[in-house]
Amino acid sequence: MTDLLSRLGLSDINSGAWAGGALDTTGGELVASENPTTGETIASVALASLEHYEQVVTAAQDAYLRWRMLPAPKRGEIVREMGDAMREHKDDLGRLVTLEVGKILSEGLGEVQESIDMADLCVGMSRQLFGLSMHSERDRHRMYEQWHPLGPIGVITAFNFPNAVWAWNALVALVAGDTVIWKPSLKAPLTAIATHRLLNTVLEKHGYGGAIGLIIGSDAEIGETMINDQRLPLISATGSTRMGRHVNKTVAGRLGRCLLELGGNNAIIVEESADLDLALRGILFGAVGTAGQRCTSTRRLFLHKNIAADLTASLASAYKQVRIGDPLAEGTLMGPLIDAQAVQMYLDAIEQIKAQGGEILAGGEVVDGPGHFVTPALVRATPDMAICRHETFAPILYVFEYEDLSEAIAMQNDVPQGLSSSIFTDSFRSSERFLSHEGSDCGIANVNIGTSGAEIGGAFGGEKETGGGREAGSDSWKAYMRRQTCTLNWSPDLPLAQGVVFDL
Numbered sequence: 001m002t003d004l005l006s007r008l009g010l011s012d013i014n015s016g017a018w019a020g021g022a023l024d025t026t027g028g029e030l031v032a033s034e035n036p037t038t039g040e041t042i043a044s045v046a047l048a049s050l051e052h053y054e055q056v057v058t059a060a061q062d063a064y065l066r067w068r069m070l071p072a073p074k075r076g077e078i079v080r081e082m083g084d085a086m087r088e089h090k091d092d093l094g095r096l097v098t099l100e101v102g103k104i105l106s107e108g109l110g111e112v113q114e115s116i117d118m119a120d121l122c123v124g125m126s127r128q129l130f131g132l133s134m135h136s137e138r139d140r141h142r143m144y145e146q147w148h149p150l151g152p153i154g155v156i157t158a159f160n161f162p163n164a165v166w167a168w169n170a171l172v173a174l175v176a177g178d179t180v181i182w183k184p185s186l187k188a189p190l191t192a193i194a195t196h197r198l199l200n201t202v203l204e205k206h207g208y209g210g211a212i213g214l215i216i217g218s219d220a221e222i223g224e225t226m227i228n229d230q231r232l233p234l235i236s237a238t239g240s241t242r243m244g245r246h247v248n249k250t251v252a253g254r255l256g257r258c259l260l261e262l263g264g265n266n267a268i269i270v271e272e273s274a275d276l277d278l279a280l281r282g283i284l285f286g287a288v289g290t291a292g293q294r295c296t297s298t299r300r301l302f303l304h305k306n307i308a309a310d311l312t313a314s315l316a317s318a319y320k321q322v323r324i325g326d327p328l329a330e331g332t333l334m335g336p337l338i339d340a341q342a343v344q345m346y347l348d349a350i351e352q353i354k355a356q357g358g359e360i361l362a363g364g365e366v367v368d369g370p371g372h373f374v375t376p377a378l379v380r381a382t383p384d385m386a387i388c389r390h391e392t393f394a395p396i397l398y399v400f401e402y403e404d405l406s407e408a409i410a411m412q413n414d415v416p417q418g419l420s421s422s423i424f425t426d427s428f429r430s431s432e433r434f435l436s437h438e439g440s441d442c443g444i445a446n447v448n449i450g451t452s453g454a455e456i457g458g459a460f461g462g463e464k465e466t467g468g469g470r471e472a473g474s475d476s477w478k479a480y481m482r483r484q485t486c487t488l489n490w491s492p493d494l495p496l497a498q499g500v501v502f503d504l
Protein backbone atom coordinates (compact mmCIF):
# COMPACT_ATOMS: atom_id res chain seq x y z
CA MET A 1 0.00 0.00 0.00
CA THR A 2 2.82 2.41 0.87
CA ASP A 3 4.34 1.90 -2.58
CA LEU A 4 1.02 2.56 -4.25
CA LEU A 5 0.50 5.78 -2.31
CA SER A 6 3.98 7.06 -3.04
CA ARG A 7 3.65 6.24 -6.76
CA LEU A 8 0.52 8.40 -6.76
CA GLY A 9 2.29 11.20 -4.88
CA LEU A 10 0.31 10.72 -1.65
CA SER A 11 1.90 11.00 1.78
CA ASP A 12 0.67 10.37 5.33
CA ILE A 13 -0.80 13.86 5.50
CA ASN A 14 -1.91 15.54 2.29
CA SER A 15 -2.94 19.05 1.38
CA GLY A 16 -6.68 19.70 1.08
CA ALA A 17 -6.26 22.69 -1.25
CA TRP A 18 -4.82 22.67 -4.76
CA ALA A 19 -4.77 25.79 -6.91
CA GLY A 20 -3.17 23.77 -9.64
CA GLY A 21 -0.29 22.80 -7.30
CA ALA A 22 -0.69 22.08 -3.58
CA LEU A 23 -1.25 24.91 -1.09
CA ASP A 24 0.03 24.65 2.45
CA THR A 25 -2.91 23.56 4.62
CA THR A 26 -0.76 22.59 7.61
CA GLY A 27 -2.75 23.18 10.79
CA GLY A 28 -6.08 22.44 9.11
CA GLU A 29 -8.32 19.82 10.74
CA LEU A 30 -7.06 16.34 9.84
CA VAL A 31 -9.52 13.99 8.16
CA ALA A 32 -8.55 10.36 7.79
CA SER A 33 -9.43 8.38 4.70
CA GLU A 34 -10.48 5.00 5.99
CA ASN A 35 -10.09 1.70 4.17
CA PRO A 36 -13.63 0.27 4.48
CA THR A 37 -12.28 -3.27 4.11
CA THR A 38 -10.17 -3.10 7.28
CA GLY A 39 -11.29 0.04 9.10
CA GLU A 40 -7.67 1.26 9.03
CA THR A 41 -6.53 4.73 8.04
CA ILE A 42 -4.96 4.84 4.57
CA ALA A 43 -3.70 8.45 4.87
CA SER A 44 -5.02 11.80 6.09
CA VAL A 45 -5.86 15.17 4.60
CA ALA A 46 -5.38 18.56 6.26
CA LEU A 47 -8.63 20.34 5.39
CA ALA A 48 -8.70 23.62 3.49
CA SER A 49 -9.79 26.93 5.04
CA LEU A 50 -11.76 29.77 3.46
CA GLU A 51 -8.46 31.52 2.71
CA HIS A 52 -7.36 28.52 0.66
CA TYR A 53 -10.75 28.50 -1.04
CA GLU A 54 -10.16 32.10 -2.15
CA GLN A 55 -6.78 31.17 -3.58
CA VAL A 56 -8.24 28.24 -5.52
CA VAL A 57 -11.08 30.35 -6.97
CA THR A 58 -8.72 33.20 -7.88
CA ALA A 59 -6.40 30.78 -9.69
CA ALA A 60 -9.35 29.27 -11.58
CA GLN A 61 -10.57 32.77 -12.54
CA ASP A 62 -7.13 33.80 -13.79
CA ALA A 63 -6.62 30.56 -15.69
CA TYR A 64 -10.09 30.94 -17.24
CA LEU A 65 -9.13 34.20 -18.96
CA ARG A 66 -6.37 32.38 -20.85
CA TRP A 67 -7.91 28.89 -21.16
CA ARG A 68 -11.06 30.19 -22.86
CA MET A 69 -8.91 31.83 -25.59
CA LEU A 70 -7.30 28.53 -26.54
CA PRO A 71 -9.24 27.12 -29.54
CA ALA A 72 -11.52 24.28 -28.45
CA PRO A 73 -9.71 21.59 -30.54
CA LYS A 74 -6.44 22.63 -28.85
CA ARG A 75 -8.14 22.26 -25.47
CA GLY A 76 -9.22 18.84 -26.71
CA GLU A 77 -5.61 17.89 -27.43
CA ILE A 78 -4.66 18.69 -23.84
CA VAL A 79 -7.61 16.63 -22.59
CA ARG A 80 -6.35 13.78 -24.78
CA GLU A 81 -3.03 13.94 -22.91
CA MET A 82 -4.97 13.90 -19.64
CA GLY A 83 -6.61 10.67 -20.85
CA ASP A 84 -3.18 9.25 -21.70
CA ALA A 85 -1.91 10.11 -18.21
CA MET A 86 -4.81 8.14 -16.70
CA ARG A 87 -4.14 5.27 -19.13
CA GLU A 88 -0.56 5.13 -17.94
CA HIS A 89 -1.60 5.13 -14.27
CA LYS A 90 -4.84 3.17 -14.64
CA ASP A 91 -3.73 0.26 -12.51
CA ASP A 92 -2.59 2.43 -9.58
CA LEU A 93 -5.60 4.74 -9.72
CA GLY A 94 -8.01 1.80 -9.97
CA ARG A 95 -6.39 0.14 -6.96
CA LEU A 96 -6.67 3.35 -4.99
CA VAL A 97 -10.39 3.58 -5.81
CA THR A 98 -10.81 0.01 -4.54
CA LEU A 99 -8.75 0.70 -1.43
CA GLU A 100 -10.63 3.87 -0.57
CA VAL A 101 -14.26 3.03 -1.40
CA GLY A 102 -14.25 -0.79 -1.38
CA LYS A 103 -15.57 -1.60 -4.86
CA ILE A 104 -14.02 -4.76 -6.35
CA LEU A 105 -10.83 -4.27 -8.36
CA SER A 106 -12.41 -4.84 -11.78
CA GLU A 107 -14.89 -2.06 -10.91
CA GLY A 108 -12.12 0.19 -9.58
CA LEU A 109 -10.23 -0.28 -12.85
CA GLY A 110 -13.48 0.07 -14.79
CA GLU A 111 -14.11 3.41 -13.14
CA VAL A 112 -10.76 4.77 -14.31
CA GLN A 113 -11.41 3.29 -17.77
CA GLU A 114 -14.66 5.29 -17.80
CA SER A 115 -12.66 8.47 -17.20
CA ILE A 116 -10.24 7.53 -19.98
CA ASP A 117 -13.22 6.92 -22.28
CA MET A 118 -14.56 10.34 -21.30
CA ALA A 119 -11.25 11.95 -22.29
CA ASP A 120 -11.40 10.21 -25.69
CA LEU A 121 -14.99 11.33 -26.17
CA CYS A 122 -14.10 14.90 -25.22
CA VAL A 123 -11.32 15.07 -27.83
CA GLY A 124 -13.95 14.58 -30.53
CA MET A 125 -16.43 16.77 -28.70
CA SER A 126 -13.93 19.64 -28.78
CA ARG A 127 -14.46 19.81 -32.57
CA GLN A 128 -18.23 19.45 -32.34
CA LEU A 129 -19.50 22.24 -30.10
CA PHE A 130 -21.97 23.03 -32.82
CA GLY A 131 -24.41 25.93 -32.99
CA LEU A 132 -27.42 26.09 -35.30
CA SER A 133 -27.95 28.66 -38.00
CA MET A 134 -31.42 29.82 -38.97
CA HIS A 135 -33.03 31.87 -41.72
CA SER A 136 -33.81 35.44 -40.80
CA GLU A 137 -37.21 36.87 -41.77
CA ARG A 138 -35.40 40.08 -42.78
CA ASP A 139 -33.73 40.75 -46.11
CA ARG A 140 -29.93 40.31 -46.13
CA HIS A 141 -29.79 39.28 -42.49
CA ARG A 142 -28.24 36.19 -41.03
CA MET A 143 -28.95 34.48 -37.70
CA TYR A 144 -27.03 31.86 -35.86
CA GLU A 145 -26.36 30.50 -32.38
CA GLN A 146 -22.93 30.05 -30.90
CA TRP A 147 -21.74 28.59 -27.62
CA HIS A 148 -19.32 30.27 -25.22
CA PRO A 149 -17.70 28.97 -22.06
CA LEU A 150 -19.33 29.83 -18.73
CA GLY A 151 -16.35 30.57 -16.47
CA PRO A 152 -14.93 28.73 -13.47
CA ILE A 153 -17.50 26.11 -12.42
CA GLY A 154 -17.94 24.13 -9.19
CA VAL A 155 -18.13 20.34 -9.20
CA ILE A 156 -19.33 18.51 -6.07
CA THR A 157 -18.93 14.73 -6.17
CA ALA A 158 -20.30 11.73 -4.25
CA PHE A 159 -18.07 9.13 -2.60
CA ASN A 160 -19.11 6.17 -4.73
CA PHE A 161 -17.48 7.26 -8.02
CA PRO A 162 -14.53 9.21 -6.66
CA ASN A 163 -12.76 9.47 -10.02
CA ALA A 164 -15.32 9.10 -12.83
CA VAL A 165 -17.98 11.58 -11.70
CA TRP A 166 -15.33 14.29 -11.76
CA ALA A 167 -14.23 13.21 -15.24
CA TRP A 168 -17.83 13.25 -16.57
CA ASN A 169 -17.99 16.88 -15.55
CA ALA A 170 -14.50 18.30 -15.67
CA LEU A 171 -13.28 16.92 -18.98
CA VAL A 172 -16.41 18.16 -20.77
CA ALA A 173 -16.16 21.52 -18.98
CA LEU A 174 -12.50 21.85 -19.97
CA VAL A 175 -13.13 21.31 -23.68
CA ALA A 176 -16.04 23.75 -23.36
CA GLY A 177 -13.51 26.36 -22.16
CA ASP A 178 -14.47 26.46 -18.48
CA THR A 179 -12.11 25.98 -15.59
CA VAL A 180 -13.13 23.65 -12.76
CA ILE A 181 -13.07 23.70 -8.97
CA TRP A 182 -13.65 20.26 -7.47
CA LYS A 183 -15.06 19.62 -4.02
CA PRO A 184 -14.93 15.84 -3.51
CA SER A 185 -16.53 13.75 -0.78
CA LEU A 186 -14.66 13.64 2.52
CA LYS A 187 -15.11 9.86 2.32
CA ALA A 188 -12.84 9.60 -0.75
CA PRO A 189 -10.35 12.48 -0.70
CA LEU A 190 -7.25 10.51 -1.69
CA THR A 191 -8.58 9.43 -5.09
CA ALA A 192 -9.43 13.08 -5.70
CA ILE A 193 -5.93 14.25 -4.78
CA ALA A 194 -4.23 11.56 -6.88
CA THR A 195 -6.47 12.28 -9.88
CA HIS A 196 -6.06 16.03 -9.56
CA ARG A 197 -2.31 15.86 -9.11
CA LEU A 198 -1.82 13.61 -12.12
CA LEU A 199 -3.96 15.68 -14.49
CA ASN A 200 -2.75 19.04 -13.25
CA THR A 201 0.75 17.98 -14.31
CA VAL A 202 -0.52 17.82 -17.89
CA LEU A 203 -2.15 21.26 -17.65
CA GLU A 204 0.93 22.76 -16.04
CA LYS A 205 3.15 21.42 -18.80
CA HIS A 206 1.08 23.51 -21.22
CA GLY A 207 1.07 26.59 -18.97
CA TYR A 208 -2.48 26.19 -17.68
CA GLY A 209 -1.90 25.19 -14.04
CA GLY A 210 -4.87 26.40 -11.99
CA ALA A 211 -7.39 25.53 -14.74
CA ILE A 212 -8.38 22.74 -12.36
CA GLY A 213 -8.51 23.34 -8.63
CA LEU A 214 -9.28 21.04 -5.74
CA ILE A 215 -10.75 22.06 -2.41
CA ILE A 216 -11.30 19.53 0.36
CA GLY A 217 -13.14 20.97 3.32
CA SER A 218 -16.27 20.75 5.42
CA ASP A 219 -19.73 21.02 3.87
CA ALA A 220 -20.72 23.69 6.41
CA GLU A 221 -17.82 25.99 5.59
CA ILE A 222 -16.32 25.21 2.16
CA GLY A 223 -19.42 23.57 0.64
CA GLU A 224 -21.76 26.40 1.65
CA THR A 225 -19.30 29.07 0.48
CA MET A 226 -18.95 27.35 -2.85
CA ILE A 227 -22.66 27.02 -3.60
CA ASN A 228 -23.25 30.65 -2.56
CA ASP A 229 -20.34 31.95 -4.64
CA GLN A 230 -21.54 34.30 -7.43
CA ARG A 231 -18.25 33.78 -9.25
CA LEU A 232 -19.24 30.19 -10.06
CA PRO A 233 -22.00 30.36 -12.70
CA LEU A 234 -22.61 26.60 -12.60
CA ILE A 235 -22.61 24.13 -9.74
CA SER A 236 -22.72 20.51 -10.81
CA ALA A 237 -23.64 18.40 -7.78
CA THR A 238 -23.76 14.62 -7.53
CA GLY A 239 -25.06 13.01 -4.36
CA SER A 240 -28.17 12.40 -2.31
CA THR A 241 -31.53 14.00 -3.00
CA ARG A 242 -31.30 15.69 0.41
CA MET A 243 -28.05 17.42 -0.59
CA GLY A 244 -29.31 18.25 -4.08
CA ARG A 245 -32.48 19.89 -2.83
CA HIS A 246 -30.44 22.21 -0.62
CA VAL A 247 -27.83 22.98 -3.28
CA ASN A 248 -30.54 23.65 -5.86
CA LYS A 249 -32.38 26.11 -3.59
CA THR A 250 -29.20 27.93 -2.70
CA VAL A 251 -27.89 28.24 -6.26
CA ALA A 252 -31.35 29.21 -7.57
CA GLY A 253 -31.42 31.93 -4.86
CA ARG A 254 -28.51 33.65 -6.62
CA LEU A 255 -29.92 32.78 -10.07
CA GLY A 256 -26.99 30.50 -10.81
CA ARG A 257 -27.24 27.25 -12.72
CA CYS A 258 -27.34 23.78 -11.22
CA LEU A 259 -26.68 20.42 -12.80
CA LEU A 260 -28.00 17.75 -10.45
CA GLU A 261 -27.29 14.00 -10.42
CA LEU A 262 -29.06 12.65 -7.37
CA GLY A 263 -30.42 9.43 -5.88
CA GLY A 264 -32.26 6.71 -7.77
CA ASN A 265 -34.72 3.95 -6.96
CA ASN A 266 -34.12 1.80 -9.97
CA ALA A 267 -36.26 -1.11 -11.09
CA ILE A 268 -36.16 -4.15 -13.35
CA ILE A 269 -39.32 -5.71 -14.80
CA VAL A 270 -39.05 -9.38 -15.82
CA GLU A 271 -41.70 -10.67 -18.20
CA GLU A 272 -42.80 -14.27 -18.63
CA SER A 273 -41.15 -14.39 -22.08
CA ALA A 274 -37.74 -13.24 -20.78
CA ASP A 275 -34.51 -15.22 -20.98
CA LEU A 276 -34.43 -15.94 -17.26
CA ASP A 277 -30.74 -16.81 -17.14
CA LEU A 278 -29.90 -13.41 -18.65
CA ALA A 279 -32.32 -11.73 -16.25
CA LEU A 280 -30.79 -13.46 -13.23
CA ARG A 281 -27.31 -12.25 -14.15
CA GLY A 282 -28.55 -8.73 -14.87
CA ILE A 283 -30.38 -8.54 -11.56
CA LEU A 284 -27.42 -9.86 -9.56
CA PHE A 285 -24.94 -7.38 -10.99
CA GLY A 286 -27.44 -4.52 -10.62
CA ALA A 287 -28.46 -5.27 -7.04
CA VAL A 288 -25.33 -6.79 -5.48
CA GLY A 289 -22.55 -5.25 -7.59
CA THR A 290 -20.69 -2.36 -5.92
CA ALA A 291 -22.46 -3.54 -2.71
CA GLY A 292 -25.59 -1.71 -3.91
CA GLN A 293 -23.71 1.59 -3.77
CA ARG A 294 -24.33 2.84 -7.30
CA CYS A 295 -26.88 5.52 -8.05
CA THR A 296 -28.15 3.06 -10.68
CA SER A 297 -28.15 -0.03 -8.40
CA THR A 298 -31.26 -2.18 -8.83
CA ARG A 299 -33.47 -1.67 -5.79
CA ARG A 300 -36.85 -2.98 -6.96
CA LEU A 301 -37.74 -6.04 -9.01
CA PHE A 302 -41.13 -6.67 -10.63
CA LEU A 303 -41.63 -10.32 -11.61
CA HIS A 304 -44.50 -11.68 -13.67
CA LYS A 305 -46.55 -13.96 -11.40
CA ASN A 306 -45.93 -17.05 -13.58
CA ILE A 307 -42.15 -16.90 -13.18
CA ALA A 308 -41.94 -15.16 -9.80
CA ALA A 309 -41.59 -18.23 -7.55
CA ASP A 310 -38.84 -19.90 -9.62
CA LEU A 311 -36.84 -16.76 -10.28
CA THR A 312 -37.06 -15.66 -6.64
CA ALA A 313 -35.81 -19.09 -5.52
CA SER A 314 -32.90 -18.93 -8.00
CA LEU A 315 -32.04 -15.44 -6.80
CA ALA A 316 -32.15 -16.45 -3.13
CA SER A 317 -29.77 -19.31 -3.88
CA ALA A 318 -27.46 -17.04 -5.93
CA TYR A 319 -27.47 -14.43 -3.14
CA LYS A 320 -26.14 -17.02 -0.72
CA GLN A 321 -23.23 -17.81 -3.07
CA VAL A 322 -22.02 -14.23 -3.55
CA ARG A 323 -18.37 -14.12 -2.51
CA ILE A 324 -18.07 -11.24 -0.04
CA GLY A 325 -14.64 -10.07 1.09
CA ASP A 326 -11.49 -8.15 0.28
CA PRO A 327 -12.31 -6.22 -2.92
CA LEU A 328 -8.66 -6.41 -4.03
CA ALA A 329 -8.72 -10.23 -3.91
CA GLU A 330 -9.43 -12.14 -7.09
CA GLY A 331 -12.87 -13.74 -7.17
CA THR A 332 -14.53 -11.36 -4.71
CA LEU A 333 -17.88 -10.15 -6.00
CA MET A 334 -18.92 -7.83 -3.21
CA GLY A 335 -16.80 -5.57 -1.02
CA PRO A 336 -17.77 -3.58 2.07
CA LEU A 337 -20.08 -0.62 2.55
CA ILE A 338 -18.29 2.70 2.76
CA ASP A 339 -18.38 3.21 6.54
CA ALA A 340 -20.00 2.36 9.88
CA GLN A 341 -22.77 4.88 9.27
CA ALA A 342 -23.71 3.11 6.03
CA VAL A 343 -23.89 -0.20 7.90
CA GLN A 344 -26.17 1.40 10.48
CA MET A 345 -28.42 2.76 7.71
CA TYR A 346 -28.60 -0.73 6.22
CA LEU A 347 -29.56 -2.24 9.60
CA ASP A 348 -32.18 0.48 10.19
CA ALA A 349 -33.68 -0.30 6.79
CA ILE A 350 -33.79 -4.04 7.61
CA GLU A 351 -35.67 -3.22 10.83
CA GLN A 352 -38.15 -1.05 8.94
CA ILE A 353 -38.63 -3.76 6.31
CA LYS A 354 -39.57 -6.25 9.02
CA ALA A 355 -41.85 -3.74 10.76
CA GLN A 356 -43.61 -2.98 7.48
CA GLY A 357 -44.29 -6.67 6.74
CA GLY A 358 -41.44 -7.45 4.32
CA GLU A 359 -40.04 -10.99 4.30
CA ILE A 360 -36.25 -11.35 4.23
CA LEU A 361 -35.46 -14.18 1.80
CA ALA A 362 -31.68 -13.88 1.98
CA GLY A 363 -29.08 -11.71 3.74
CA GLY A 364 -29.93 -8.83 6.02
CA GLU A 365 -26.99 -9.30 8.36
CA VAL A 366 -23.69 -7.71 9.28
CA VAL A 367 -20.62 -9.85 8.63
CA ASP A 368 -18.43 -10.33 11.71
CA GLY A 369 -14.85 -9.12 11.68
CA PRO A 370 -13.09 -5.92 10.70
CA GLY A 371 -14.45 -3.67 7.93
CA HIS A 372 -17.98 -2.68 7.03
CA PHE A 373 -19.36 -5.82 5.44
CA VAL A 374 -23.01 -6.84 5.20
CA THR A 375 -24.79 -9.63 3.34
CA PRO A 376 -26.92 -8.59 0.33
CA ALA A 377 -30.60 -8.65 1.26
CA LEU A 378 -33.39 -10.07 -0.90
CA VAL A 379 -36.83 -9.04 0.35
CA ARG A 380 -40.35 -10.14 -0.62
CA ALA A 381 -42.20 -6.85 -0.54
CA THR A 382 -45.69 -5.45 -1.03
CA PRO A 383 -46.50 -2.15 -2.80
CA ASP A 384 -47.74 -0.52 0.42
CA MET A 385 -44.31 -0.74 2.14
CA ALA A 386 -43.21 2.89 2.56
CA ILE A 387 -39.51 2.02 2.75
CA CYS A 388 -39.52 0.83 -0.88
CA ARG A 389 -40.04 4.43 -1.97
CA HIS A 390 -36.70 5.49 -0.41
CA GLU A 391 -33.17 4.95 -1.66
CA THR A 392 -31.20 3.00 0.96
CA PHE A 393 -27.62 3.15 -0.33
CA ALA A 394 -26.90 -0.53 0.36
CA PRO A 395 -27.56 -3.94 -1.25
CA ILE A 396 -31.28 -4.38 -0.55
CA LEU A 397 -33.56 -5.64 -3.34
CA TYR A 398 -37.37 -5.55 -3.02
CA VAL A 399 -39.23 -8.21 -5.02
CA PHE A 400 -42.83 -7.66 -6.16
CA GLU A 401 -45.20 -9.72 -8.33
CA TYR A 402 -47.39 -8.38 -11.12
CA GLU A 403 -50.02 -9.70 -13.50
CA ASP A 404 -49.85 -7.40 -16.50
CA LEU A 405 -47.27 -5.00 -17.88
CA SER A 406 -49.36 -1.85 -17.31
CA GLU A 407 -49.48 -2.66 -13.61
CA ALA A 408 -45.71 -3.28 -13.48
CA ILE A 409 -44.90 -0.01 -15.28
CA ALA A 410 -47.29 1.91 -13.01
CA MET A 411 -45.60 0.44 -9.90
CA GLN A 412 -42.16 1.10 -11.31
CA ASN A 413 -42.98 4.76 -11.94
CA ASP A 414 -44.74 5.27 -8.61
CA VAL A 415 -41.68 6.51 -6.69
CA PRO A 416 -40.23 10.01 -6.29
CA GLN A 417 -36.97 9.14 -8.10
CA GLY A 418 -36.51 8.61 -11.86
CA LEU A 419 -32.99 7.46 -12.70
CA SER A 420 -32.67 4.01 -14.27
CA SER A 421 -35.04 1.23 -15.33
CA SER A 422 -35.03 -1.90 -17.43
CA ILE A 423 -37.19 -4.70 -18.76
CA PHE A 424 -36.22 -8.26 -19.58
CA THR A 425 -38.53 -9.56 -22.30
CA ASP A 426 -38.56 -11.36 -25.63
CA SER A 427 -41.68 -9.48 -26.69
CA PHE A 428 -41.13 -6.69 -29.20
CA ARG A 429 -44.43 -5.10 -28.20
CA SER A 430 -43.60 -5.07 -24.48
CA SER A 431 -40.18 -3.64 -25.15
CA GLU A 432 -41.58 -0.83 -27.30
CA ARG A 433 -44.32 -0.11 -24.78
CA PHE A 434 -41.77 0.13 -21.97
CA LEU A 435 -39.77 2.62 -24.04
CA SER A 436 -42.83 4.67 -25.14
CA HIS A 437 -44.41 7.77 -23.57
CA GLU A 438 -46.66 5.49 -21.49
CA GLY A 439 -43.66 3.43 -20.40
CA SER A 440 -40.76 4.11 -18.05
CA ASP A 441 -40.53 7.68 -16.73
CA CYS A 442 -36.78 7.38 -16.01
CA GLY A 443 -33.80 9.09 -17.62
CA ILE A 444 -32.40 5.66 -18.49
CA ALA A 445 -34.51 2.82 -19.92
CA ASN A 446 -32.87 -0.46 -20.97
CA VAL A 447 -34.02 -3.69 -22.59
CA ASN A 448 -32.44 -7.03 -21.66
CA ILE A 449 -29.63 -5.43 -19.67
CA GLY A 450 -29.73 -4.30 -16.05
CA THR A 451 -30.10 -0.81 -14.58
CA SER A 452 -26.43 -0.10 -13.85
CA GLY A 453 -23.22 0.18 -15.84
CA ALA A 454 -24.10 2.92 -18.34
CA GLU A 455 -21.78 3.73 -21.24
CA ILE A 456 -20.44 7.26 -21.50
CA GLY A 457 -21.58 7.92 -25.09
CA GLY A 458 -25.16 8.67 -24.04
CA ALA A 459 -26.39 11.48 -21.83
CA PHE A 460 -26.52 10.19 -18.26
CA GLY A 461 -29.03 11.32 -15.64
CA GLY A 462 -32.54 11.03 -14.29
CA GLU A 463 -35.89 12.72 -13.81
CA LYS A 464 -38.03 13.78 -10.84
CA GLU A 465 -36.09 13.78 -7.55
CA THR A 466 -33.00 12.49 -9.37
CA GLY A 467 -32.62 16.11 -10.40
CA GLY A 468 -33.03 16.27 -14.20
CA GLY A 469 -29.33 16.76 -15.00
CA ARG A 470 -27.55 15.12 -17.93
CA GLU A 471 -23.82 14.42 -18.00
CA ALA A 472 -21.19 12.61 -20.10
CA GLY A 473 -22.00 12.11 -23.80
CA SER A 474 -24.54 13.23 -26.43
CA ASP A 475 -25.19 16.98 -26.15
CA SER A 476 -24.57 17.17 -22.37
CA TRP A 477 -21.79 19.70 -23.08
CA LYS A 478 -24.46 22.36 -23.52
CA ALA A 479 -24.93 22.53 -19.74
CA TYR A 480 -21.35 23.77 -19.40
CA MET A 481 -21.68 26.60 -21.94
CA ARG A 482 -23.79 29.67 -22.56
CA ARG A 483 -25.75 30.08 -25.77
CA GLN A 484 -25.58 33.31 -27.72
CA THR A 485 -28.01 34.14 -30.54
CA CYS A 486 -26.51 36.48 -33.12
CA THR A 487 -28.30 38.46 -35.84
CA LEU A 488 -26.16 40.15 -38.51
CA ASN A 489 -27.47 42.77 -40.92
CA TRP A 490 -25.55 43.17 -44.19
CA SER A 491 -28.30 45.24 -45.92
CA PRO A 492 -28.22 49.05 -46.29
CA ASP A 493 -31.56 49.25 -44.35
CA LEU A 494 -32.71 48.66 -40.79
CA PRO A 495 -35.90 46.62 -41.08
CA LEU A 496 -37.45 45.68 -37.71
CA ALA A 497 -38.71 42.19 -36.89
CA GLN A 498 -42.45 41.43 -37.05
CA GLY A 499 -42.91 44.34 -39.48
CA VAL A 500 -42.69 46.99 -36.75
CA VAL A 501 -42.27 50.52 -38.18
CA PHE A 502 -40.35 53.14 -36.16
CA ASP A 503 -39.42 55.93 -38.59
CA LEU A 504 -38.98 59.59 -37.68
Ligand code: NAD
Binding pocket: 156, 157, 158, 159, 160, 161, 165, 183, 184, 185, 186, 219, 220, 222, 223, 224, 227, 238, 239, 240, 241, 242, 243, 244, 246, 247, 260, 261, 262, 263, 264, 294, 295, 296, 391, 393, 419, 461, 462, 466
Ligand atom coordinates in the same frame (compact mmCIF):
# COMPACT_ATOMS: atom_id res chain seq x y z
P1 NAD B 1 -24.01 13.01 -0.16
O1 NAD B 1 -25.22 13.72 -0.59
O2 NAD B 1 -23.87 12.66 1.27
O3 NAD B 1 -22.70 13.86 -0.55
C1 NAD B 1 -22.44 14.19 -1.89
C2 NAD B 1 -21.50 15.38 -1.93
O4 NAD B 1 -22.22 16.54 -1.51
C3 NAD B 1 -20.28 15.28 -1.01
O5 NAD B 1 -19.15 15.79 -1.66
C4 NAD B 1 -20.66 16.17 0.14
O6 NAD B 1 -19.54 16.67 0.80
C5 NAD B 1 -21.41 17.27 -0.61
N1 NAD B 1 -22.27 18.14 0.22
C6 NAD B 1 -23.13 17.78 1.20
N2 NAD B 1 -23.72 18.89 1.72
C7 NAD B 1 -23.22 19.96 1.04
C8 NAD B 1 -23.42 21.36 1.12
N3 NAD B 1 -24.24 21.91 2.01
N4 NAD B 1 -22.76 22.16 0.27
C9 NAD B 1 -21.92 21.65 -0.65
N5 NAD B 1 -21.66 20.31 -0.75
C10 NAD B 1 -22.31 19.48 0.08
O7 NAD B 1 -23.91 11.67 -1.07
P2 NAD B 1 -22.90 10.46 -0.95
O8 NAD B 1 -23.25 9.63 0.23
O9 NAD B 1 -21.50 10.91 -1.12
O10 NAD B 1 -23.26 9.63 -2.28
C11 NAD B 1 -24.34 8.78 -2.40
C12 NAD B 1 -25.50 9.45 -3.09
O11 NAD B 1 -25.09 9.98 -4.36
C13 NAD B 1 -26.63 8.48 -3.43
O12 NAD B 1 -27.86 9.11 -3.17
C14 NAD B 1 -26.44 8.22 -4.91
O13 NAD B 1 -27.62 7.78 -5.57
C15 NAD B 1 -26.00 9.56 -5.37
N6 NAD B 1 -25.29 9.48 -6.66
C16 NAD B 1 -25.94 9.90 -7.77
C17 NAD B 1 -25.32 9.79 -9.00
C18 NAD B 1 -26.05 10.19 -10.25
O14 NAD B 1 -25.38 10.34 -11.26
N7 NAD B 1 -27.35 10.39 -10.24
C19 NAD B 1 -24.02 9.28 -9.09
C20 NAD B 1 -23.37 8.89 -7.93
C21 NAD B 1 -24.02 8.99 -6.71
